[in-house]
Amino acid sequence: MSGYFLSQQDARWDKKSFQQENNAGIRKTTGTRITSKDKIIYTPPEGETIIRDLLKNLEDFIHSENDIDDLIRLAVLHYQFEAIHPFPDGNGRTGRVLNILYLVEKGLLDTPILYLSKYIIENKNQYYKKLRAVTEKQDWEGWILFMLKGVEETAIHTLKKINAINDLMRETITYAKAQLPSRVYSKELIELLFEQPYCKVKFLVDKDVAKRQTAAEYL
Structure with a gap:
């Protein structure tokens, strides 16, 4: 299994905002550094050909x-x-x-709702430490156990939230049903309110809950 891994220093998240519809593609810039408190903590591989080869290796x-x-x-794929x-x-x-896409493809998730970021953010010091230990000490066991615990805790948390x-x-x-006039109440209307953080007339019309004027009156 070790043939799939980079023998690089530890990789950390970047902290820059991710722009919507980013079309930058594979990194072509040189001198890329990942820093923490002005200290270089990781230098990723450079060169588009090398990066594409590594991505192909990961895909394989x-x-x-x-x-x-x-x-x-x-x-393993997360680290890589x-x-x-x-x-x-x-x-x-x-x-x-x-x-998430990987878990869905493997049939481990029916819906892409496992928010692993919550676990990683809450345990970010351990996250960084475990990543570094893989690179410097080949401590895959520690890293894998950390991620398995994250999947378990996140799955339990998510299930509780869905049930709630x-x-x-x-x-x-x-x-x-008890409070609204019968002409306004519909199960579909209430369900729609739970699909979006806000609701507007178009949503009701698109879901065939009501025509535009009636939908406006409902809201």
């Missing part, structure tokens, strides 16, 4: 046929993507999206 690992558990493979650091910006966010949302929606439906 993701799709390779072997007996490595999918969650262990998740921990961080180490390659292929884009000028947004590598941390992209890597976390990649994690479902309970609240049922309570709201019951309350709205």
Whole structure:
């Protein structure tokens, strides 16, 4: 398995804001450094050809046929993507999206809602320490156990939150049915309110809850 890994120093998230619709592509700049408190903590590989080769190597690992558990493979690919650091910006966010897509592809998630960032942010000192230990000491066991614990804790937290949302929606439906005029109340209307952080007429019209004028009156 070691043939898939970079023997580089530890990779850290960048702290720059990730622009929407970023079309920068593979990093072509030289002299890229990842710093913390003005100290260089990691120098990612440089050169587009090298980066693309490493990404292809990572892709091959993701799709390779072997007996490595999918969650262990998740921990490995997360480290590797961080180490390659292929884009000028947004590598941390992209890597976390990649994690979710991988879990969905492997059938471990039906819906892309496992927010691993919460665990990583709450344990960021340990996160950085474990990443560095892989690079400097080849301590894969410590890193993998850290990530497995993150998946477990995040899954439990997410399940509790989903159940709480479902309970609240049922309570709201019951309350709205009792309080709203019958011409306004509909289960679909309440469900729509739980789909968006805000609601506007177009949402009701698109969902066939009501025509425009009626939807405006409902809201």
